[in-house]
Each structure stands twice: as structure tokens, then as C-alpha cells.
Amino acid sequence: SQQGEEDPQALSIQEGENATMNCSYKTSINxxxxxxxxxxxxxxxxxxxxxxxxxxxxxxxRVTLDTSKKSSSLLxxxxxxxxxxxxxxxxxxxxxxxxxxxxxxxxLSVSS
Amino acid sequence: xxxxxxxxxSQILAAGRSMTLRCTQDxxxxxxxxxxxxxxxxxxxxxxxxxxxxxxxxxxxDGYSVSRANTDxxxxxxxxxxxxxxxxxxxxxxxxxxxxxxxxxxxxLTVL
Numbered sequence: 311s312q313q314g315e316e317d318p319q320a321l322s323i324q325e326g327e328n329a330t331m332n333c334s335y336k337t338s339i340n341x342x343x344x345x346x347x348x349x350x351x352x353x354x355x356x357x358x359x360x361x362x363x364x365x366x367x368x369x370x371x372r373v374t375l376d377t378s379k380k381s382s383s384l385l386x387x388x389x390x391x392x393x394x395x396x397x398x399x400x401x402x403x404x405x406x407x408x409x410x411x412x413x414x415x416x417x418l419s420v421s422s
Numbered sequence: 423x424x425x426x427x428x429x430x431x432s433q434i435l436a437a438g439r440s441m442t443l444r445c446t447q448d449x450x451x452x453x454x455x456x457x458x459x460x461x462x463x464x465x466x467x468x469x470x471x472x473x474x475x476x477x478x479x480x481x482x483x484d485g486y487s488v489s490r491a492n493t494d495x496x497x498x499x500x501x502x503x504x505x506x507x508x509x510x511x512x513x514x515x516x517x518x519x520x521x522x523x524x525x526x527x528x529x530x531l532t533v534l
Contacts, residue, residue, distance in 0.1 A: 340520055341520065343522060343523075345523075351527060351528075352426075352512055352525035352526055352527045352528055353465075353512070353514075353523070353525045354525070355522040355523060355524070358521070358522055398464065398465065400523075402520055409453075409455055409467050409470040409478070409480060410455070410467075410516075410523055411467060411481070412457070412464050412465040412466075412467075413464055414462070414463065414464035415464050
């Protein structure tokens with residue numbers, strides 16, 4: 311079964327608004343990553359946050375991690391139409407040699 | 423820079439036939455992965471390889487096999503395709519087993 315679950319499944323906002331997506335997971339992790347996928351394309355890595363970090367920024371992206379609640383959030387500020395995509399969280403368990411396990415994703419639609 | 427190259431881009435296959443999806447990377451990454459993506463189910467890990475010469479099973483390995491004879495190539499074989507293997511298949515690589523993944527553009531397989 312999947313390790314991470316994103317919430318909401320779908321999100322529609324207007325340009326300029328902020329978009330927040332949440333991810334919950336089940337077991338202890340080494341790190342948590344967020345990816346973006348444009349329609350018909352491969353996934354692109356956005357940001358990685360390690361289990362000993364609580365917050366990380368990259369441009370208009372802000373990621374938080376709460377290991378006590380086994381949850382993470384991705385905030386996209388001042389969204390643009392070009393941010394329209396699916397966003398996935400993925401977790402790396404705290405066990406040597408394990409692979410990245412993805413959630414089902416949040417589909418974000420930003421209208422102009 | 424090519425990154426990850428997957429072939430074919432798209433294929434229609436009769437049930438019972440065999441098929442090999444090719445994946446080649448030019449980044450000299452140690453770890454490589456195969457995922458399948460299905461609507462509503464997100465990405466699920468099929469097989470992975472942390473280094474040349476080793477492979478491991480993911481969440482949904484049944485009906486698939488892989489080999490990792492060298493660093494660059496990680497082919498995925500369906501020995502006898504079934505309609506439930508209709509999916510989009512993504513190959514990915516990572517410089518280390520704990521880092522970010524780099525994805526190919528996917529191979530869309532339809533089994534009739």
C-alpha cells in the first residue's frame with residue numbers, strides 16, 4: 311500500500327492565490343520529497359526535506375514537515391496559470407536500500 | 423543533456439505477447455527505478471536497483487522482471503502481457519539511494 315496520501319485530491323484556485331497541499335504518511339522516514347507532473351509528462355523534483363528539518367523554501371514554494379504528526383504540506387504562493395499540474399509527495403523510509411514511495415497526488419488547476 | 427531516455431513512447435500489445443520497455447540514463451546514477459502510473463492510483467513502484475548488478479521488488483512486481491547488467495540500462499520486461507498491465511510506465515534514476523529522482527517521459531502501454 312502507498313506510504314503517502316495527499317489532500318485534497320483536487321484544488322482549483324485563481325491566479326495570485328496561494329495553494330496548499332497536504333501529505334500524510336505512515337512509517338518513519340529518512341526524507342520526504344515533492345514532485346510536479348504536467349499533463350502527459352514525467353515527474354519533476356521540486357524539493358526534498360529531511361526528517362530532521364521542519365521547513366524549507368525554494369522560490370515560491372514552502373514545505374513543512376511535522377514528523378510527530380507524520381505529515382507535510384506544500385505551499386505555493388502567488389500561484390500562476392503555469393502552476394497547473396499534479397503534485398505528488400513521496401517518502402523515503404528510514405531503512406537502508408528502500409525506494410521512494412509516492413502518494414496519489416493533488417491536481418491543481420490555476421485559472422487566470 | 424539527455425538524462426533518462428525511455429523507449430518506446432507508446433505501444434499497443436496483444437495479450438500474451440512479451441514486451442521489453444527500455445530505459446537508459448547518461449548521468450551515471452547508481453539507483454534506477456520503474457514505476458507504473460494509473461488513474462486514481464498514483465505511481466506504484468514495480469522494481470528498483472540500488473546499483474549495477476542488484477535489483478529489488480517494489481509494491482507491484484508480479485508479471486514484471488528487470489535486469490541491471492550495467493550502470494546505464496534498466497530494461498523492464500513483461501513476459502506475457504495481460505490487460506491489467508495497461509498503464510503508463512516511468513523509469514527514474516537517482517545519484518544515490520536516498521536522493522531525488524530524475525524521471526523519463528514515460529512509455530504508454532496498452533494491452534488488448
